[in-house]
Amino acid sequence: MNIRTDLAVEARELHPEDAQGVESEEARYGNITVSRITVTNEAGAVSLGKPIGKYITADIPPLSEDAGFDSEAAEALSRELDDLIPKDGDILVAGLGNNDITPDALGPKAASRILATRHITGETAKLAGLDGLRRVAVLAPGVLGQTGMETGEIIAGIAAKIKPAAVIVIDALASHRLKRLGCTVQMTDSGISPGSGVGNNRKEISKSTLGIPVIAIGVPTVVEATTLAYDITGSEPDSERLSEIEPRGSKMIVTPREIDTLISRAAALISHAVNCSLQKSLSPDELMMLVS
Amino acid sequence: MNIRTDLAVEARELHPEDAQGVESEEARYGNITVSRITVTNEAGAVSLGKPIGKYITADIPPLSEDAGFDSEAAEALSRELDDLIPKDGDILVAGLGNNDITPDALGPKAASRILATRHITGETAKLAGLDGLRRVAVLAPGVLGQTGMETGEIIAGIAAKIKPAAVIVIDALASHRLKRLGCTVQMTDSGISPGSGVGNNRKEISKSTLGIPVIAIGVPTVVEATTLAYDITGSEPDSERLSEIEPRGSKMIVTPREIDTLISRAAALISHAVNCSLQKSLSPDELMMLVS
């Protein structure tokens, strides 16, 4: 099967008939439509090809076309995140992906705008008017080819050391449909599924591998070329066709030409939504100023 | 017609029967095959869809896969460039494209490794052991959306000021075939054709717009998604299909997942070949050291 998607909402489209163990509902925040899919049991997980958990998908105005920062979208994302992120305890935020490859750089770029606060304590915090902040640690672990380590190994090692209550991972995703690139944000409490992501295929990063809740936030930034080919022709490419689409076995990806605008706006949007969810003692405007 | 290519060798493949006004020959340097196509008259230009001029295409080992710098390929490119670049006078090298978009960043990244020497004169040059260098100026003019100016306007303005004997432009290209991404270098004395390039479509930059020879060097780094779709189906996409491939009119591009490796190696290869062609008083090893 050549349709590759990291989005639960697209997996659902591909199997609309499989209702068992999959529940869904919709919500609206002004112009933002939110779809909440819950995989409630193993049957649902098998039919959807996604682990048990909540999958919240927000449809937002296209990030590569719209005229700037969308505070309405940020607020909608933040409110939905409130349901996924544990209320108490330290949080470790990890921006996954390769900062040197534009469509894979969402995680590192978002991480660079997450307010790291774990070290701001005691007198320092008071003097800066920053007491009452939730303790947040931030990491951009890089990718396997740069580090020789699986991202999950790095996060597990650090989590064992600093013992956060939960991990939030931010990652660029692959979608089935080109129309969803930069128009969709997926938030889930099921972590990172094996094989997802843009650059290196990820190993699983989840509560079952780390022992603590893993909230994953992603934006689709690529469609795999083989998925597009399948979609256009409606059938598996034969081996000759496949060698045209992936010459010498090279993976090919499809992205908008304005991918850099898409990535920097997605990073700004998601980091702001996460900061708002984590730091309730500061207003959105104060948070925006602190990271600028 | 939905096949978009900046490569003369691919335009030739699409119209193999149109022999009038188009001549071609092959050469070999070790493992490197070089194809030289010459468009000799207007008939050839119309049939090929490329202006009159020489188009030299080198087939090189895949930049995103091979294990490092390929000095054999660099030497082959340098020797072919010797035939295109005027022997005397100052040279202006311009790296076209957007440094923030990986597949469009070939030009700026190559420009950052071109040895700028125009200011190294007199005693300074002698003291540094660098007298006898050819005078070279280097520019990364950015793209229309960043500057509000056409790249050709910027180059024309600077060329009018510093009066080089020729301009060398380095640019990322679009090809017809995915298999050519990162495996091909095109060098031409016909400059930049209207509508070529990856990011913003370029306006013409050539001897007829600048009044001096314009040598263009490019590597294909993307295939347009519409070209891939045409290629797969063998027919024009209808409007429904088109709106799937280019949702909301967004241009979509296909690149290798290892595009960052491809770009940095292509930039190193081309800048070294240009440096070797321009600075005959230094050895390839000395030049490599000076830019590291």
Place this chain on the structure above:
Amino acid sequence: MNIRTDLAVEARELHPEDAQGVESEEARYGNITVSRITVTNEAGAVSLGKPIGKYITADIPPLSEDAGFDSEAAEALSRELDDLIPKDGDILVAGLGNNDITPDALGPKAASRILATRHITGETAKLAGLDGLRRVAVLAPGVLGQTGMETGEIIAGIAAKIKPAAVIVIDALASHRLKRLGCTVQMTDSGISPGSGVGNNRKEISKSTLGIPVIAIGVPTVVEATTLAYDITGSEPDSERLSEIEPRGSKMIVTPREIDTLISRAAALISHAVNCSLQKSLSPDELMMLVS
């Protein structure tokens, strides 16, 4: 004389007695103090060591310490710029300096946040709701060592091509006092003086070299080590001392350790002030969104 400063207000401090041909006044915008020095004739120019013109200096809260974007400071700068920038005609904004050296990167980083609008015309502008914008072109010309060209040559060449009504140059400056690093913005209609700036010493860029008004905006980001030494000892360093401060003739500079925060905030502040002065049809909030 070993005191090096690009600030008129510091030149004035060094020669407080020389009142001839130099006028000054103060203004306040909330917490922001603005000092306006006018060099009215050649006598003033000689005594101050700065060309005839207006020098507006705003004292702002320390950029490397304050907790984020300071919209009060931005508004004060914007209002003062209104007096310096011609009301009509196209504007060329040039961000001087080397993007790879943090204390010299103010110009390029500010330029990347200036709204380029010269190409947004006709139907495109209307569709984007952006008709009525002032036409602005933007450039980051790099430095002599990268390009082989004087910055002034590049700007002159482009200005001759696109014929703006005025040029605005943004540059990092050297100051006499460490306490002014990141706490001062200087705006002048006298352009760039010979020998000013952080990285390469600039050649003059002014109305007399370009034929059109040149407004220069700068923030001190470094103190030269020899200036600090002179200041500490109150006398010229002898040759032995000098060879300790500038071993092998290497220029040494003093900067805050938080220089990266200083630079990115200064770039955000100045670009926003310039955007507000140039685009009166948009609100500060709309402008902030368009560049984010």
Place this chain on the structure above:
Amino acid sequence: MNIRTDLAVEARELHPEDAQGVESEEARYGNITVSRITVTNEAGAVSLGKPIGKYITADIPPLSEDAGFDSEAAEALSRELDDLIPKDGDILVAGLGNNDITPDALGPKAASRILATRHITGETAKLAGLDGLRRVAVLAPGVLGQTGMETGEIIAGIAAKIKPAAVIVIDALASHRLKRLGCTVQMTDSGISPGSGVGNNRKEISKSTLGIPVIAIGVPTVVEATTLAYDITGSEPDSERLSEIEPRGSKMIVTPREIDTLISRAAALISHAVNCSLQKSLSPDELMMLVS
């Protein structure tokens, strides 16, 4: 006492009489002079202000002035490293510092050129002709202000997970003398001392905190402004003078104006020396190619 230095060789200069517990010898490799200081006991540690261990200091041609990569220096460093790095077992290389601040970016930039090999195993390695490589993991952990975590915590967490035989940390250093900036490489088996480094002052990272050998490699890239002031005047600055040198308590640093060239060349030199020491099955030229 206001003299701040991370170099054992400078601590030795400051206390030449304290011979107890400190041994030293010299060696030469062509133009490169190497000084080996060994702190043999607690008395030596107290007198030198450096922990017990070997401190190897190589005097190399100035990185910001010399004309390119210095393979003689690389070979000398690599040979000295052979004595410090354990012969067997996995190695974790960590590039300390802030990639956004030029003088503090040595660690991250060197790390990006260290060959990560831990994941290249089995068939993959054989196919790539890379079997027989030593297993190396690489990390750029960022700084406290970005992550909210001490660098030592991050390294400890990951080391506990992947269990390397030793850690190599690469870091920018502060020196006493301006003449040593970019002319000196220090290699030690005593790890990172508390308070060393350029940006954030480091906590100790050593065998006693990690339980495995920690080899630290550093190049001085800054002199603290207070150290320069002390050196010039020969006495502690009084509080008025201090408030001029560190206005509002801001730490000020002195660097060469050509700091970006210094950093990129130091990163290339040190990463190559480390790669050569770690990967004996590949030649220096093969290693150079693999990271380009």
